[in-house]
Amino acid sequence: MSEPEEQIVTDLELVRSGTTDSAPAEPVLTVRDLDVVYEVARPVHAVRGASLTLHRGEILGLAGESGSGKTTLAYGLNQLHRPPARITGGSVTFHGRDDGDVDVLALEGESLRAFRWSRIAMVFQGAMNSLNPVISVRAQLEDVFTTHRPQMDPRERRHRSEELLRLVGVDPARITAFAHELSGGMRQRVMIAMALALDPELMIMDEPTTALDVVVQREILQEILRLRQELGFAVVFITHDLPMLLEISDRIAVMRHGEIVELDTAENLYFAPQHPYTRRLLGSFPSLTGSAGDFIRAGYAPEETR
Amino acid sequence: MSVLTEKSAQIDEAEKEAPTRRKRPAATLVIGLGIVIVITLFGLVAPFFTQDPLAVSNDGMQGPSAAHLLGTTQTGQDVLAQLAHATRGSLMVGVIVAVLALFLSAFFGILGGYLGGWLDEVFSLFTNVVLILPGLPLMIVIGSYVEQRGLLLIAFVLAITSWAASARVLRSQTLSIRTRDYVHAARIAGERPWRIISVEILPNLLPVMSSGFVFALITAILGEAGLSFIGLGVVGTQTWGSMLFYAQNGQALTLGGWWWFVPPGFMIAALGAGLSLINFSIDAIINPRLRNAPANARRVRKAEKEAAA
Amino acid sequence: MTTLTATDLSKTYLLRDGLRFSRLHAVQDVSFELSPGRTVALVGQSGSGKSTIAKLLMQLETPTSGSLLLDGEPIGRRGRALAAYRHRVQMVFQDPFASLNPHHSIGHHLVRPLLLHERATRATVRGAAQDLLERVNLPADEEFMERRPHELSGGQRQRVAIARALAPGPSVLVADEPVSMLDVSVRLGVLNLLARLQQEEQLAMLYITHDLATARHFSDEIMVMFEGRVVERGPADDVILSPQQEFTRRLLAAAPEPGTSRRFLAEARRRGVPMPDHLADQEDLA
Numbered sequence: 029m030s031e032p033e034e035q036i037v038t039d040l041e042l043v044r045s046g047t048t049d050s051a052p053a054e055p056v057l058t059v060r061d062l063d064v065v066y067e068v069a070r071p072v073h074a075v076r077g078a079s080l081t082l083h084r085g086e087i088l089g090l091a092g093e094s095g096s097g098k099t100t101l102a103y104g105l106n107q108l109h110r111p112p113a114r115i116t117g118g119s120v121t122f123h124g125r126d127d128g129d130v131d132v133l134a135l136e137g138e139s140l141r142a143f144r145w146s147r148i149a150m151v152f153q154g155a156m157n158s159l160n161p162v163i164s165v166r167a168q169l170e171d172v173f174t175t176h177r178p179q180m181d182p183r184e185r186r187h188r189s190e191e192l193l194r195l196v197g198v199d200p201a202r203i204t205a206f207a208h209e210l211s212g213g214m215r216q217r218v219m220i221a222m223a224l225a226l227d228p229e230l231m232i233m234d235e236p237t238t239a240l241d242v243v244v245q246r247e248i249l250q251e252i253l254r255l256r257q258e259l260g261f262a263v264v265f266i267t268h269d270l271p272m273l274l275e276i277s278d279r280i281a282v283m284r285h286g287e288i289v290e291l292d293t294a295e296n297l298y299f300a301p302q303h304p305y306t307r308r309l310l311g312s313f314p315s316l317t318g319s320a321g322d323f324i325r326a327g328y329a330p331e332e333t334r
Numbered sequence: 335m336s337v338l339t340e341k342s343a344q345i346d347e348a349e350k351e352a353p354t355r356r357k358r359p360a361a362t363l364v365i366g367l368g369i370v371i372v373i374t375l376f377g378l379v380a381p382f383f384t385q386d387p388l389a390v391s392n393d394g395m396q397g398p399s400a401a402h403l404l405g406t407t408q409t410g411q412d413v414l415a416q417l418a419h420a421t422r423g424s425l426m427v428g429v430i431v432a433v434l435a436l437f438l439s440a441f442f443g444i445l446g447g448y449l450g451g452w453l454d455e456v457f458s459l460f461t462n463v464v465l466i467l468p469g470l471p472l473m474i475v476i477g478s479y480v481e482q483r484g485l486l487l488i489a490f491v492l493a494i495t496s497w498a499a500s501a502r503v504l505r506s507q508t509l510s511i512r513t514r515d516y517v518h519a520a521r522i523a524g525e526r527p528w529r530i531i532s533v534e535i536l537p538n539l540l541p542v543m544s545s546g547f548v549f550a551l552i553t554a555i556l557g558e559a560g561l562s563f564i565g566l567g568v569v570g571t572q573t574w575g576s577m578l579f580y581a582q583n584g585q586a587l588t589l590g591g592w593w594w595f596v597p598p599g600f601m602i603a604a605l606g607a608g609l610s611l612i613n614f615s616i617d618a619i620i621n622p623r624l625r626n627a628p629a630n631a632r633r634v635r636k637a638e639k640e641a642a643a
Numbered sequence: 644m645t646t647l648t649a650t651d652l653s654k655t656y657l658l659r660d661g662l663r664f665s666r667l668h669a670v671q672d673v674s675f676e677l678s679p680g681r682t683v684a685l686v687g688q689s690g691s692g693k694s695t696i697a698k699l700l701m702q703l704e705t706p707t708s709g710s711l712l713l714d715g716e717p718i719g720r721r722g723r724a725l726a727a728y729r730h731r732v733q734m735v736f737q738d739p740f741a742s743l744n745p746h747h748s749i750g751h752h753l754v755r756p757l758l759l760h761e762r763a764t765r766a767t768v769r770g771a772a773q774d775l776l777e778r779v780n781l782p783a784d785e786e787f788m789e790r791r792p793h794e795l796s797g798g799q800r801q802r803v804a805i806a807r808a809l810a811p812g813p814s815v816l817v818a819d820e821p822v823s824m825l826d827v828s829v830r831l832g833v834l835n836l837l838a839r840l841q842q843e844e845q846l847a848m849l850y851i852t853h854d855l856a857t858a859r860h861f862s863d864e865i866m867v868m869f870e871g872r873v874v875e876r877g878p879a880d881d882v883i884l885s886p887q888q889e890f891t892r893r894l895l896a897a898a899p900e901p902g903t904s905r906r907f908l909a910e911a912r913r914r915g916v917p918m919p920d921h922l923a924d925q926e927d928l929a
Contacts, residue, residue: 093826093827094797094826241688241689241853242688242894242897242898243688243893243894243897245897246896246897268826268827269827269899270827271899271900272899274899274901274907275899275900275901275904295906295907295910298907298910299910299911299914299916299919307921308828309827309828310921311831311921312827312828312830312831313827313856313921314831314856314859314860315856315902315920316855316856316859316883316898316900317883317900317902317903318902318920
């Protein structure tokens with residue numbers, strides 16, 4: 029067990045390098061002026077005029093704190109909203125690899141169901157606790173196929189499920205296990221496998237590593253990057269952990285109070301942040317190896333400690 | 335104040351949530367309470383204004399008329415008067431049972447759950463044993479042994495067969511609340527156990543206890559009606575169940591004397607419905623999602639209609 | 644001024660699975676000393692035993708073996724002696740949502756410990772509670788005292804929790820992951836508050852966390868825990884900058900550090916600028 033430190037750090041970088049070095053890719057998702065309102069006693073404008081373009085194979089980080097609207101925005105991308113949430117304006121257009129543009133917000137019923145999971149898949153917050161505790165992993169993986177590819181025969185289903193597990197780095201022999209028999213990291217890999225089942229062109233991940241230990245977090249991030257390289261899907265990665273986003277994203281959107289206050293490449297954001305909130309967010313993560321004393325001395329003015 | 339400080343102050347200001355305002359009570363609560371209050375008032379006040387329920391007369395089995403608003407029984411007794419007194423009797427039984435059951439379930443459930451250890455094991459075992467005792471057969475056995483089946487005895491018998499389920503619920507709730515940080519914090523602050531139970535834990539249990547109380551009320555009234563119907567009910571006091579018993583004995587059904595058995599049956603059903611509605615609204619308090627979901631859906635539909643217009 | 648000394652603390656739980664028993668060694672032979680004005684950081688992942696240490700120190704659990712000494716004397720576990728212990732050793736919990744009772748007002752949370760530890764009389768207690776609020780930079784008025792926890796933000800709730808911990812006038816403070824459930828932009832504010840209060844009261848502090856960066860900047864000494872044992876300890880800078888143990892090195896390598904990534908270093912060179920220090924960029928110290 030003596031992998032040199034260097035190795036672990038650069039692993040992520042090796043796997044990450046992708047679209048930024050190659051020619052500009054085509055867009056896979058275009059969001060224009062999306063507005064989402066929570067119709068409660070005093071309506072809350074959860075997302076205001078959000079616009080972004082996601083390119084094929086790109087990793088877009090969505091950074092923000094609680095209440096910023098990042099999860100609401102993500103839910104809007106595949107119409108997952110339930111009352112009292114309501115999309116009040118804007119458009120979401122999905123640019124399919126082979127079959128042209130899809131107006132996502134206009135989909136409903138059967139076409140919406142077919143669209144979801146096969147074109148855009150999502151790994152939810154606390155996903156590792158979303159596995160049904162009373163049925164096996166195999167049953168849950170195969171369920172995806174039963175629902176979306178009813179014409180598949182059972183043997184092919186089984187084969188594909190085991191393949192998926194291998195893809196995310198889980199020993200296929202564990203397919204008969206139940207959720208509580210797997211560690212947190214493994215459960216998260218199973219959730220990612222389920223999301224990849226139908227080979228989507230876009231993966232939305234909402235805080236996929238938040239509840240995991242730091243070492244396991246690293247492994248899952250490596251897994252996601254490797255899969256992205258292998259399968260070519262785009263990723264919207266939602267988290268409050270800005271340093272993590274800086275390490276893995278091509279571009280980062282910073283959200284606050286429902287608005288995207290800054291959207292730029294990771295490098296530009298790190299070296300030349302424009303918005304004061306972005307600067308404040310960047311300054312909230314003390315550097316592990318940087319200068320020490322600054323922290324407590326360079327604290328905030330008394331009003332700031334509110 | 336520099337730009338950044340101002341922005342940060344704004345950032346933090348926006349974090350604070352607006353203080354919540356009082357919400358209007360739900361329709362289920364209003365209707366349920368309304369029904370229960372009307373019936374209770376009827377039982378409390380009406381007996382002062384009606385005729386003597388036990389006075390026999392020559393007008394047996396008469397339908398509703400000016401003299402007897404709900405008709406007469408086989409022996410010419412006024413049904414309305416009987417109903418008024420029976421309401422009082424049933425309600426008394428119900429309330430006594432519910433209160434007794436509340437105390438028993440709170441004692442065995444909460445105390446055992448909080449203190450843990452061997453006390454909890456003993457209380458829990460006792461609760462489980464009582465839980466599996468079959469209620470109705472036990473009541474029948476006790477009822478048939480004792481001749482003088484007064485109100486209190488029947489209430490007592492009904493109570494001891496209905497507290498156990500609620501005790502289990504309270505125990506598991508207490509166990510869960512006991513592990514919460516604010517209970518730990520109270521211990522660390524130095525609070526005594528009895529204060530922790532009454533001040534920190536009990537407020538969280540009130541919805542469950544209210545629900546249990548209402549449920550005990552319903553089952554007590556139904557239980558008493560059932561006992562009376564088979565002839566093992568309260569002797570001496572009139573209840574809805576005893577009315578049904580006498581109606582059955584007096585061939586009311588075969589003779590077409592609906593005015594004799596429909597009113598008490600209706601009262602039982604109405605009170606049961608009212609209490610259940612109250613319980614639904616308590617459920618909504620315990621689980622806010624139940625309360626909000628229909629309102630949310632309505633609001634979205636309304637907003638969509640306004641937007642389209 | 645109080646020193647809390649833990650020597651060879653161990654805690655083993657007996658787990659029952661049907662008729663079989665197994666032992667869970669949550670904490671094994673952990674020793675450390677908390678002295679006035681110094682912060683010791685306890686760093687570990689979930690399952691490392693750090694939360695159990697907190698429970699042992701706060702006497703929510705009793706150790707299977709080992710000792711706890713307060714100024715050289717064995718700590719009291721019952722009655723008056725326990726009350727005296729509680730007077731001097733307090734804790735801030737991790738979850739600002741769970742550590743305050745939703746049914747009671749902020750004032751209640753502060754008044755009770757003030758009265759219990761005789762830090763104020765019934766006549767003076769409201770004023771004393773307001774003083775506490777002021778110390779943690781919260782509005783010190785009646786309106787705020789009457790609010791319920793759900794009307795406050797996470798950061799405000801945590802400040803109330805800190806005020807409550809200070810109410811008995813402790814000399815030792817255990818902070819169990821005090822900011823990990825708070826929004827990112829308020830974390831430093833709360834940690835700075837704790838640092839300031841420590842200076843003012845010369846508190847002996849135990850800072851439990853999984854975040855190495857704040858552990859380094861916030862404490863004098865770091866102990867790294869793994870599966871119930873302390874695997875590395877030393878002055879904060881030493882542990883972070885020159886770790887001795889494999890586990891510590893793995894933890895350090897796993898923490899996201901854009902400042903050391905080749906990508907950004909190369910970018911800095913390309914732009915001809917130094918690596919930015921965003922922490923120092925937070926100017927405006929009024």
